[in-house]
Amino acid sequence: MMLAALVALIALLVHLSLVLLAAPLLAGVVAWIDARLAGRAGPPLLDPLRELIRLTRKAPALPENASAILAIAPALSFAATLSAAALVPSFTLGMALSPLADGLVLASLLTIGRVAACLGALDIGAAASGRAAEHSNAIAILAEPALLLLVFSVALMGGSFNLDHIVVQQREGLLQPAAASAVALTCLVSLAFAELAASAPDLAGDLSGIDLAVARFTAWLRRIVWINLVGALFLPIGMAGPEGDGIEWAIGLLAWLLKLAAATICLSLAQIVLGRPSRQSLPNLLGVAALLALLATLIALSGAGAA
């Protein structure tokens, strides 16, 4: 029992270390691939890390009417996103926090991250950041219900809101009906594309120095969370089980790296082929995602009756 708990804790620490390391590296890789696909040489892969260090060495500028919220908001946003990242399995199941890995909690943690960033943007009352907060919420009214409904549909298929339980069901081919699963996957990919490819409102416009560095890191970490979510729910190939040994972990790590690479390339290609969703077309894309999620829920409900 103690040994199992220790292994679960080690798995969580390894997972968090990988996620924190991969976030800035993946940002560099994405920028490089985008540049190469556009016919340019591309920036160095470690450019994001250099940017973080550069921002850390800058003295922040603070308006005189700023409150403690401006200082705390980036940290809270990062904390919420990191908590969400800790709940989504990457290379193994059965991590120490798997009992807390509820789908609704995960979606709400991502929302807390966005809410904290919006509060920071509204703190000093500047025009640009206020507009960005408004736009972020207007988009969220469409995107977050779609994500919550997607979690519903997947939970209906898996029989529980717990992510580990759903992934186990998926690995054993029990996430039925298949049509609902396919529609849910399309919905999740649409949401991930809208989140990652669209130009996000700049909620960090009032930040500078180390706070801006934390905000940038948070955005990169969100990308990892979305990719891990797609991989865990619909492509748990190679993922180690709850009682996996070292070899299974190694295979799981390799599979996770391959999934990261594939997701990055697919995202970049999708941006080239479909273009970045513009501000006007983003509501349509999110509306379609919400409808797909509703459809998946309906199919899952009616399919369970037929089973």
Added chain:
Amino acid sequence: MATDREQQHDSVRDASFPALTDPILLALLALAVGLLILGCLGGLMPRAVTGGLAALLCGAGAALCVLTLVAQLPAVVLQLPVGPPSLPLALALDAVAALFLLVMLLCGAALTTATAMSDSASAQPDAIALVLGGLTMTVLAGGAVVLALGLATAAAGLWRLDPSTRPLPMIGAAMLLLAALCLMAPAGLAPDFLPMLAAAPSAWRQGVAAAATLAAGVALLAPYRLRSPSVPLLAGVVVPAILYLLTRLLIDLPLLTDSTWWGAPMLLLGTVAAVVYGWRAAGASELGNAIDAIIRQQAAIAGMGLGLCIINAAADLPIAAALALAGTALLSLTAAAAGTLAGLCVEAIVRSAGIGRLARLGGIRETMPATAILLALALLVLSSLPPGGAFAGLWLLAQAILGGPRSGGLLAQAPLALAAAGLAASATLATVASLRMIGIVLLGRPRSARAAGAQDISRGQKALFAALAAVAILQSLLPGGVVRILVQPLLVSLTGTGLGGRAGWMTLSASPHAPGYATLPVLALLLLAAGGVLLATRRYRLEARLSAVWTDGQPPEPTLPFGDPLAQSAGTGFRPALPHMPLRMPILPRLPFHVTQLATAQTGLWTMLVCLGGLLLLGSLFGTDGP
């Protein structure tokens, strides 16, 4: 469920001289009479005295209700020999009444205390006492007569609070409820609850009674019908009373069988209301209207829980029914405490700043720091985010949908799917509405001289509001404990089974040995991560350079000392624009509203999805069960 009704009836009939419940019921009756006396004569006394006495009575009543719930005392009925022999006044006290009465009296105590402390000339603790007395009688009613009398008294109190309130909706609702109870009463007997429980009425009588009850609920909660004169009164007293009436008349009194149909309409009405009120809250221009809409939204979500409970109970799924009812109870408790606090804070801000428009407020965190913190806490509890109490209620409702019936094809499952969609949408809208109010009103810069000159609340009010916040936070952090202690008797009474091991002190789960929602660990995870980041950044943080207020390069306008109103968000863009109709077809008749040109790929995708949905619907109508 029939066996449970017999057991419930037996437990009431045999408890002729229980150890404690009779004196408690008599004490609560005396308390209600005391409130009514204060309501009638309180205008002759100083406001502080009236409010203080009313608060004492409410506090004592709340303590008695806690005793009833914690000690799990049996239900009791009392018949007062008042009135004609065939229509005695019947009173009853059971777990259902005790829980909702606890909420009402606790919030009533806070409200009357706040009114007693208030300097405002418009504060009327006697009218509030009259409303409280009337609704206490309504909840303690053991039959139709006392229930109708209580509602009429409460309507009189609301009219006194605001003479522009139209009493017709409330009187109409009382008549509808009276009619529903008379329909359910056995022939030749008084319309009391005990005979209704003993002899289940016929299916058509129950159906018509349910329809009348649903209509009464709509009449009471729809804003164009009953404009709330006081938002804290609505949140803490009126909404719990309405939820009690719906619970009693739709779940407790009828016999829920396979032919019970009113679960789906209740669910769909609640879903539509939750989304509509959430949309209004996210776009209201007045602070009072925004809080009013959020509170009605929470009530609508609780109504969804009642609908889910009825559907699951009718399908003989007692655990799923208990989960839905637990979610409703948690939402009622949370919305009452946090809604009352939010309403009181908003009233204090509007009174101090002199304006209620969001576009003219701002910077309240500087001028009214204590009020700002308390309002922010209340809004975060109502915002459907963990570790807030509203999230725990939503989580339980989601589990109830997950554990709901799966038979009947696509048409039977459609209400559950729409409920899931409605739950998701209303959670997001509540979050956006709360964030909007915090960001526009409390943060930023003052947008007017009045907002800049607002004064914070007094020390007594700070202590009262902080106590209410402590109740709301405790409910949020320990939802499992609240369910175990306070809600479990209600669940056993109505569904025949409690949640058992599913409600731990800190956790809620759908099955005893499965992981679920643990509030404190999630909060600890957030705080640990945030604390770690703050410590790490503190090590490398350089001293900040202070600069002037940012006006995006524009020089300060001498004629606008509070800045250009257009340079600061007024909260008008938090909702997306609703889409236009995409189709224009020559063969359609001329439509009265504007339509745009047929779009290309997006509309094609929409059309394909709508066609697929239509095909699924046709398939269900013709007997297939879907893919």
